[in-house]
Amino acid sequence: MARKKPAQTMGFQTEAKQLLHLMINSLYSNRDIFLRELISNASDAADKLRFESLENPELLGDDTELHIRVDVDTAAGTISVSDNGIGMSRDEAVANLGTIAHSGTAEFLGNLTGDSKRDANLIGQFGVGFYSGFLVADKMVVESRRAGAKPGDAVRWSCSGEAEFTVETIKREQRGTTVTLFLKEDAKEYANEWRLRSLVKKYSDHIAVPVEMYKPEGPAQSADSTAKGDGEEAEPATPVREYERVNAATALWLRPRKDISDDDYVAFYKHVSHDFEKPLTWSHNRVEGKLDYTSLIYVPAHAPFDLYNRDTPRGIKLYIQRTFIMDDAEQFLPLYLRFIKGVVDCADLPLNVSREILQSSAAVDSIRGALTKRALDILEKLAKDQPDDYKKFWAVFGPVLKEGLAEDFANRERIAGLLRFPTTRGTEQLVSLTDYVAAMQEGQDKIYYLVGDSDTAIRNSAYLEIFRKHGIEVLLLSERIDEWAMSNLPEFDGKTLQDISRGELDLGALGEAKDKDKDKDQEAEGEHSAVLERLKEALGERVEKVRSTSRLTESPACLVLGQGDIGPQMRKLLEAAGQSAPVSKPVLEINPEHRLVTRLASETDQEKIADLAGLLYDQAALAAGHQLENPALFVQRLNRLLFSAE
Numbered sequence: 001m002a003r004k005k006p007a008q009t010m011g012f013q014t015e016a017k018q019l020l021h022l023m024i025n026s027l028y029s030n031r032d033i034f035l036r037e038l039i040s041n042a043s044d045a046a047d048k049l050r051f052e053s054l055e056n057p058e059l060l061g062d063d064t065e066l067h068i069r070v071d072v073d074t075a076a077g078t079i080s081v082s083d084n085g086i087g088m089s090r091d092e093a094v095a096n097l098g099t100i101a102h103s104g105t106a107e108f109l110g111n112l113t114g115d116s117k118r119d120a121n122l123i124g125q126f127g128v129g130f131y132s133g134f135l136v137a138d139k140m141v142v143e144s145r146r147a148g149a150k151p152g153d154a155v156r157w158s159c160s161g162e163a164e165f166t167v168e169t170i171k172r173e174q175r176g177t178t179v180t181l182f183l184k185e186d187a188k189e190y191a192n193e194w195r196l197r198s199l200v201k202k203y204s205d206h207i208a209v210p211v212e213m214y215k216p217e218g219p220a221q222s223a224d225s226t227a228k229g230d231g232e233e234a235e236p237a238t239p240v241r242e243y244e245r246v247n248a249a250t251a252l253w254l255r256p257r258k259d260i261s262d263d264d265y266v267a268f269y270k271h272v273s274h275d276f277e278k279p280l281t282w283s284h285n286r287v288e289g290k291l292d293y294t295s296l297i298y299v300p301a302h303a304p305f306d307l308y309n310r311d312t313p314r315g316i317k318l319y320i321q322r323t324f325i326m327d328d329a330e331q332f333l334p335l336y337l338r339f340i341k342g343v344v345d346c347a348d349l350p351l352n353v354s355r356e357i358l359q360s361s362a363a364v365d366s367i368r369g370a371l372t373k374r375a376l377d378i379l380e381k382l383a384k385d386q387p388d389d390y391k392k393f394w395a396v397f398g399p400v401l402k403e404g405l406a407e408d409f410a411n412r413e414r415i416a417g418l419l420r421f422p423t424t425r426g427t428e429q430l431v432s433l434t435d436y437v438a439a440m441q442e443g444q445d446k447i448y449y450l451v452g453d454s455d456t457a458i459r460n461s462a463y464l465e466i467f468r469k470h471g472i473e474v475l476l477l478s479e480r481i482d483e484w485a486m487s488n489l490p491e492f493d494g495k496t497l498q499d500i501s502r503g504e505l506d507l508g509a510l511g512e513a514k515d516k517d518k519d520k521d522q523e524a525e526g527e528h529s530a531v532l533e534r535l536k537e538a539l540g541e542r543v544e545k546v547r548s549t550s551r552l553t554e555s556p557a558c559l560v561l562g563q564g565d566i567g568p569q570m571r572k573l574l575e576a577a578g579q580s581a582p583v584s585k586p587v588l589e590i591n592p593e594h595r596l597v598t599r600l601a602s603e604t605d606q607e608k609i610a611d612l613a614g615l616l617y618d619q620a621a622l623a624a625g626h627q628l629e630n631p632a633l634f635v636q637r638l639n640r641l642l643f644s645a646e
Helices: 014-024 033-055 090-097 105-111 116-125 129-135 185-190 193-203 262-273 355-359 362-385 387-402 409-418 433-438 455-459 462-469 482-486 513-527 529-542 568-576 595-602 606-624 631-644
Strands: 008-011 068-073 078-083 137-145 154-159 164-170 176-183 211-214 243-245 281-287 293-299 316-320 323-329 341-346 421-423 426-431 446-451 475-477 495-499 545-548 557-560 587-590
Touching (some): 033 068, 033 078, 033 129, 033 176, 033 193, 033 262, 068 193, 090 137, 090 154, 129 137, 129 176, 176 185, 185 193, 193 211, 193 262, 262 293, 281 362, 293 362, 341 362, 362 387, 362 409, 387 409, 433 446, 446 482, 455 475, 475 482, 529 545, 529 587, 529 595, 529 606, 587 606, 595 606, 606 631
Parallel strands (some): 316 341, 446 495
Antiparallel strands (some): 008 164, 078 176, 137 154, 137 176, 154 164, 211 243, 281 293, 293 341, 316 323, 557 587
């Protein structure tokens, strides 16, 4: 006979202690949500049992009707939430309840601020809903027995919201889990059946598993009273109470849309996403025919903490004929739409489908294509009908959506239409590519853009000088992903996209500007050939070529990359990832009329020529966002030239 494990007192991780302290001190403004979170956890346990019982039916035994029960003891000041779902073993209780947010806790705590509202939102993003019980309780006790385990292998986990928790092995006849909350003095208002009923209806009416509570007490009835003769006093009746379902217990996504209110949709979103804010928009769609499925997808209002971790589990919840299959079905949406939340319920996929089969299924590929188009539909509708909300969406998810330019060629034009950019038109207004094309000057045949490290650096870039002169609008891109993303968008609406920091400048047939500027460049090339040769000789292999240009009106020089060369932004990304970037030499373009250039042309001292040439190159490199090869030499040259001017 196996020896029973003794009770153990364990400590939370250091970071977890801080998070638990944060939870207990209630940064949430609404404590009502504790019941919703505990019921959601119980519902997940029921779904997991359904899933495991597909391959192991004996896990259900004789107890085949899954349910969640909420009990309250007003006198004792306790609330219990019980389920007959999958349950937990002792090790699982320690793993699931003894650590908070399993991984990344330190990073999470590093993101916390003194702003209680922001901190509360971050907690919701980490899905630590179980600990919301400490909003109303000063002690929580969890008793659980895993499905298939023996009654003597159950576990009790208890914590008073301090630095430690206790785990012990107990005997429990029923599988599943019971969470008991010992209410704080200022939370005894929740020890009320009607209050709890209202919370269940408000927050958990959509849960597919029945949530049960005792029927309201009526006249006392006796289940085993014995009739007495005349003159004898009857024994007091023993009240018999029965459980009744409190919630609708129907899958919301399977109900007709006309029967679902906006509040219902929002409540369901909070359940599936563990988010505490309303979504920006959603789409509920039923498809019948060759494929039969229902989808309900949402666009969140803010990003989860791990949005930019491409390896984190993501996707929508998958159900097959209302049977829960998996939480993060990543096969149904491309990675650049990983922020989409929701469910898909399909009748045509086999119940015993595995992840590998899902990935190779033609039906899944078809649903993926349809859901992707549906997601882009609702984003286009949001942009058209609710521009202020779309602006919020873009501020949060814009960089992620740009990934689609490289990942989804079939929908690239639609994705491009959803992009928004600051431009030289103004500092606040964001412009779509469609708006840009509509406002193009007569004769303009390209969409011009400039990539840089920051908005301030781009707006003051030398590359913009000729465009300001002719009033030509330029898109300004300063996010890390921009150079890579835009390299995958060669054209839009029949117009070629042109990075103005690459190649020779071609402004197109913009009135007389093109011919005049071209003639000016040709004249300057011949007139200033001597200074061009002098610069090329001084700079040597640092540049591919030196040429005069009309693109500069104020600056002395700029560096121009080849069309296929890697820019500074992409180079930094590769180096940060530990990869070497291909070596390429830029072209140095000079403004022949600038004083530094004319001084270099007239200079006879070879050392000063070398200093002036190096200074022109380094200035142009800094302005373009390049790293200087030798910053110390740049400073020395600058100082020498300053001293020589005294």
